[in-house]
Amino acid sequence: MAEDQLAKFQDFCKMAILADQTYLVNSFLLSNDESLHSFIHNPLVYDVLIDGKNHRGTCLLLKDLLMRKDREISILQKEILHTLDENKAKQLQERVDKLKQEREVLDKAAPKERYIFEWLLVPHWMGDELINLGEVVFRGYGCNFWGTTSILRENYTKEDTLLGIFEELHYN
Numbered sequence: 001m002a003e004d005q006l007a008k009f010q011d012f013c014k015m016a017i018l019a020d021q022t023y024l025v026n027s028f029l030l031s032n033d034e035s036l037h038s039f040i041h042n043p044l045v046y047d048v049l050i051d052g053k054n055h056r057g058t059c060l061l062l063k064d065l066l067m068r069k070d071r072e073i074s075i076l077q078k079e080i081l082h083t084l085d086e087n088k089a090k091q092l093q094e095r096v097d098k099l100k101q102e103r104e105v106l107d108k109a110a111p112k113e114r115y116i117f118e119w120l121l122v123p124h125w126m127g128d129e130l131i132n133l134g135e136v137v138f139r140g141y142g143c144n145f146w147g148t149t150s151i152l153r154e155n156y157t158k159e160d161t162l163l164g165i166f167e168e169l170h171y172n
Contacts, residue, residue, distance in 0.1 A: 020118055020119070020120060020121075021119050021120065021121045021145055022116075022118045022119045024119070025119035025138055025140075025145050025147075026119070028138075028140060028141075029138070039138060039139045039140050040136065040137070040138045040147075041131045041136065041137045041138075041139070042058045042114075042131060042134055042135060042136050042137065043113060043114055043136055044058065044059065044111035044112065044113060044114065045057065045058060045111065045112055045114050045149075046058070046059070046061065046062050046109045046110075046111050046112075047109075047112070048062070048065070048105060048106060048109045049105075050065075050102050050105060050106070051102070057134055058134045059111070060134065061134070062106060062109060065106055066103065066106050066107075069099050069102055069103045069106065070103070072099055073096055073099050073100065073103070076092050076095055076096045076099070077096060079092055080092045080093060080096070114136055114147070114149045115149065116136060116147035116148065116149060117147075117148050117149065117150070118147075118148050119138065119145040119146065119147050119148075120145065120146045120148065121143060121144070121145055122137075122144050122145070122146045123144065124144050126144065126146075127139060127144030127146070130146050130161070133161065135147070135149075135161065136148075136149055
């Protein structure tokens, strides 16, 4: 990153506030008011193994994978109807059966609650960006709090997430 871009990024991070509010948010959430939990975005994560590849993400990822499987099944079924070659039709049907099995795995996927290491105060616009990125965000009392879910995940830091938002805002 060029020196002027680095300075802009540092200013951006300062404006993002990022004050640790873990004690405050935990006080809200540990109170007996269950209605506050409805203001947490992306609190669950899904881990699904398909074709030897692990897919990890929020319900949006799961919905996207289901939609793709459904679309591919639909296309293949139409192709089977128009195929005269019996061997080709058999291969296509095997692929459809495999996709249906993968879809069943996705349907049965059970979510896990994400563990939050700390809650950081962020501006409202950044809360929107973080929600779109699949991050955990608690919106309550007119504030947005980013729940960081990992401190050891491979190649991940809060700075990487902020850099992604910064680049999206300044280069798109």
